[in-house]
Amino acid sequence: MVSKKRLMATLATSVALAGAGYVTVNQVVPQVSIQQTAKASAINDYIAANNIKPVSIQNEEGTFDQWFGYSNGVGKPIGVVVHETATPGASARNEVTYFNREWRNAQTYVHAFVDANEIINIHNTDYGVWGAGHTANNNYVQVELCEVNTTDQFARSVANDAYYIASKLIQYNLPFTPGKTVVSHDDISKMYGETNHNDPIGYFNNWGYSMSQLYELIGQYYNNLKNNGTTDGNGSTNGGDDANNNTGDKDVIGVTQVNNPDGSYVPIYMFNEDTGLPEKQTVRALANNTPWAVAETKTFNGHVYYRVSVKEWVMDTYSQYSAF
Numbered sequence: 001m002v003s004k005k006r007l008m009a010t011l012a013t014s015v016a017l018a019g020a021g022y023v024t025v026n027q028v029v030p031q032v033s034i035q036q037t038a039k040a041s042a043i044n045d046y047i048a049a050n051n052i053k054p055v056s057i058q059n060e061e062g063t064f065d066q067w068f069g070y071s072n073g074v075g076k077p078i079g080v081v082v083h084e085t086a087t088p089g090a091s092a093r094n095e096v097t098y099f100n101r102e103w104r105n106a107q108t109y110v111h112a113f114v115d116a117n118e119i120i121n122i123h124n125t126d127y128g129v130w131g132a133g134h135t136a137n138n139n140y141v142q143v144e145l146c147e148v149n150t151t152d153q154f155a156r157s158v159a160n161d162a163y164y165i166a167s168k169l170i171q172y173n174l175p176f177t178p179g180k181t182v183v184s185h186d187d188i189s190k191m192y193g194e195t196n197h198n199d200p201i202g203y204f205n206n207w208g209y210s211m212s213q214l215y216e217l218i219g220q221y222y223n224n225l226k227n228n229g230t231t232d233g234n235g236s237t238n239g240g241d242d243a244n245n246n247t248g249d250k251d252v253i254g255v256t257q258v259n260n261p262d263g264s265y266v267p268i269y270m271f272n273e274d275t276g277l278p279e280k281q282t283v284r285a286l287a288n289n290t291p292w293a294v295a296e297t298k299t300f301n302g303h304v305y306y307r308v309s310v311k312e313w314v315m316d317t318y319s320q321y322s323a324f
């Protein structure tokens with residue numbers, strides 16, 4: 001049972017998991033194992049020991065008006081580039097303000113800035129940015145890690161960075177392949193020779209951290225997001241009274257628990273804007289036994305459909321709906 005009061009209280013935090021609870025249709029979820037000889041990471045241990053959880057991704061479109069798709073097309077990056085700002089004392093918010101004002105002069109813009117407290121995405125990641133030379137700009141999502149001052153802040157900032165990166169891999173149905181689908185700016189400089197930056201290596205060194213340790217963290221988040229829709233390994237935050245609110249609406253009208261007893265996922269429908277007909281989506285679906293906030297219902301051909309994201313609907317066949 002879902003009580004209104006508790007649900008409303010948890011919706012806000014569940015927005016942090018936008019995208020969680022989705023599954024990819026017809027694709028076996030890979031179990032990522034990081035085969036490496038990285039030394040144990042005190043920072044990653046600290047994150048686990050203190051149960052540090054990443055914050056939610058804030059999407060706020062910035063001022064960058066150069067809209068170009070990737071080499072493979074709009075919405076088709078091949079991976080994520082990890083940067084570090086090299087600007088001591090500047091928070092993610094400071095950097096966002098600066099680059100929104102100065103990108104024309106600086107001739108630089110990236111998709112997101114991350115610090116200990118915030119993940120701020122400022123350009124739709126379906127399109128490229130100017131962060132690491134022509135080839136990288138036309139192929140990768142690019143995120144900047146901000147410099148912080150304490151071990152606790154550093155741990156929180158890399159947790160946020162790893163979560164952002166894992167979320168983007170999942171958003172674009174990319175596998176997690178360290179050194180391929182996730183690379184440092186240092187890797188990019190060596191691969192393409194178009195820039196000479198080697199971030200975030202030096203900054204990581206200052207904290208006794210390394211890319212392979214970051215990969216370990218990304219791998220954890222990636223697997224947990226894929227398998228449980230969560231950012232920890234301790235079961236699902238999608239159970240109980242939590243619901244995913246991806247509807248884009250603040251005022252949701254109810255919640256639906258979705259399940260497909262005959263399949264491994266619940267199909268999503270989108271209504272064709274020309275014909276008005278519901279069309280079953282082939283790329284993604286909802287995970288079984290997950291709760292979703294509902295913003296709207298409508299009836300078509302004898303079935304009730306529940307809107308669970310901006311344009312995605314589930315059928316009554318797979319829904320146990322409770323109105324508020």
Ligand SMILES: [Zn+2]
Pocket residue numbers: 082083084131132185197199
């Ligand atoms: Zn860089």
